Amino acid sequence: MKYLILILPLFLVGFEQAPIDANKLIEKNGIYYEADNLNAFTGTLVHYYEGGRVKERAGYQNGTREGLRETFHENGQLFEKENYKDGELSGLFQGFYDNGQLWWQGQAKNNLRNGALQAFYANGQLKYQGQHRDNSQEGVWQYFDEDGNLGKPDAI
Structure with missing residues (x-):
């Protein structure tokens, strides 16, 4: 058996x-x-x-x-x-x-972007990150230069 x-x-x-x-x-x-x-x-x-x-x-x-x-x-x-x-x-x-190399990653639900989204430069450094709710940007998004330095945050 x-x-x-x-x-x-x-x-x-x-x-x-x-x-x-x-x-x-x-x-x-x-x-x-x-x-x-x-x-x-x-x-x-x-x-x-x-x-x-x-x-x-x-x-x-x-x-x-x-x-x-x-x-x-x-x-x-x-x-x-x-x-x-x-x-x-x-x-x-x-x-x-x-x-x-990873370019972007995020989460989706019901065919809509929902949750954290991150994008990366070709060198692997984080380019930006933030949250989506029903395909729309939400909250504060952080942007970085190619060396990884944080730029001015963008509030949505």
Whole structure:
């Protein structure tokens, strides 16, 4: 019985659906459908650059985004990383420079920026930070120069 429990997860992984090229789906009113049978798409959708590198990879459930969405720079480095719940941006979202360095990060809920947001210079120094509420800046925002020196705060 112990062996069955250990092997079962490996067996189930083999049935995971392979990523689907976005060109094989139809998008209508924000919902993706399988072109051959018009069923709402569930799985991983992939967009490619002309050269064949992955441009975007995103999870879908019943035609809408669900789970992880990643976009990539043309050099293959991660550009954006976001999470979706019920088709809406939710939780941590991040952006990266084409060298892999963190560019920004924040929190979202119900498709709106909510909570702390930070942005960074390409050298890794903090550029600015503050709070969002329902996509609007809130409170005091701090701005820094590329050497990390605090500039004049900006009250919203």
